[in-house]
Amino acid sequence: MTSIYVGNLPFTASEEEVRAKFESFGTVNSVKLIADRETGRPRGFAFVEMDQSAAQKAIQELNGQDMGGRPLRVNEAQERQPRQGGAGGGRGGRW
Secondary structure, three states: OEEEEEEOOOOOOOHHHHHHHHHOOOOEEEEEEEEOOOOOOEEEEEEEEEOHHHHHHHHHHHOOOEEOOEEOEEEEOOOOOOOOOOOOOOOOOOO
């Protein structure tokens, strides 16, 4: 199974529209549109899961293709890097 990042989606894109774009290349196992946690509004990107060979074809064919007047950015999703802990913000301290 390959996870595909789909960026620069129109904010009006639905899960069904994204699924339809990818189904011409093979079976789509899942589509996850990402929304803002606070407002619930779409963030303009999604993740699509497909079999490896279908995913590679979809990435090659759909990257840069227009959807709703926007060129899609389509590539294999990368593992999310854990956030690095740090000293945090704050007001400069005295030494």
